[in-house]
Amino acid sequence: MTSENWPKQFRAAASTFDWPALAQLAAEYATHLYAIPKPPDSVGQVLLVLRQSRRYEELELVADAALAHGPDAPAVRRHYAQALVDSGNLAVALGLYTELAADETAPRVDRIEARGGIGRCYKEMFLACTEPDRGRRFLSRSLEAYLAAYLEDTDVNTWHGINAVSLLARAARDGIQLPSGSPKVAALTGDIMRTVDSAPVQNEWTE
DSSP states (O other): OOTTHHHHHHHHHHHTTOHHHHHHHHHHHHHHHHTSSSOOTHHHHHHHHHHHTTOHHHHHHHHHHHHTTOSOOHHHHHHHHHHHHHTTOHHHHHHHHHHHHTOTTSOHHHHHHHHHHHHHHHHHHHHHOOSHHHHHHHHHHHHHHHHHHHHHOTTTOHHHHHHHHHHHHHHHHHTOOOOTTOOOHHHHHHHHHHHHHHOSSOOTTTO
């Protein structure tokens, strides 16, 4: 099968919810990735289909095979980390996101999304944690990561800001003391709303 045909096959199986066929394709594609000298351009398209279909086991299989070629594929690392989060492997995902966020050779968009991913990992850890001090630290680190991603470009990274607002509201509701200098819910919400109101193009985060 040519490189161009792989995404078509994955999209066809996903469009009919043929999960056994999609699993078989993922196994064959992973084998294919081990049989070629470098990862093809189709990797990103295949990973996107698998993530949109919420087929995390297959996504991990393909991403792992792609990364066997080397770590110089930021989008693959990001998709892999997202799949790990969605399958509950938070600590491993956090490691991938942290490395990607610090990788100055990676595209800026991947580094920003990795910061958001760090925020999500810590948020999920906070929700799972029942020990108060650790939970507070997880929430603070999640807030810090989301705010850093949001402040990179407040006109674009709205969803990171929205997540920060939700964490601030949760901390206020639960009486969790945040580090001094943390923004207030009303102030951050106001900033985001002004950005949303002036946005020329609306999306699922701004509508």
